[in-house]
């Protein structure tokens with residue numbers, strides 16, 4: 001089971017605030033392999049005992065690619081995986097495919113974000129390690145995906161069952177109850193941003209989520 005924490009581009013979770021948040025999470029959950037941090041590329045140099053994912057990358061080798069983030073360079077920043085096609089950073093299908101291939105070649109995990117069941121179906125043929133289902137209209141809000149779209153989580157679970165792709169769900173996930181319900185519906189983990197990084201007590205929130213995640 002997994003708790004992916006997406007740091008996005010909030011002031012509370014970039015630059016020195018990212019460093020502080022990461023060190024605080026490490027000192028509470030440093031050995032918990034279920035916790036993964038999804039960093040803004042600006043903060044790539046921050047080392048961590050937690051598995052690091054990047055929020056976006058480009059399917060290029062190292063070379064003359066001004067302003068791009070070549071997947072090939074990510075292992076040298078200790079990244080373990082890449083997030084692809086987040087709702088806030090959509091990509092063309094061909095680029096998604098190339099990103100998954102590049103990730104595999106470079107020993108990185110891949111997580112494709114999907115906005116609906118059709119996309120989950122479509123992206124499952126690309127065979128990433130994870131598909132994260134996030135209904136865009138719920139992102140950053142207070143109604144969780146598990147409360148609002150339980151039937152889609154269940155359908156997604158049935159669709160991905162036995163295909164070697166783990167289902168992650170996100171959007172509006174705020175507490176242990178949302179996590180518990182997501183797992184009961186078949187998710188292998190949750191992807192959370194504002195519920196943790198904008199909270200005044202992120203560690204209390206993470207503890208509540210972890211306690212409801214399972215092993």
Ligand code: G3P
Pocket residue numbers: 006086134138139140141170171172173191192193194195
């Ligand atoms: O990637 C996680 C995200 O899009 C969900 O955001 O703020 O609803 O947890 P949030």
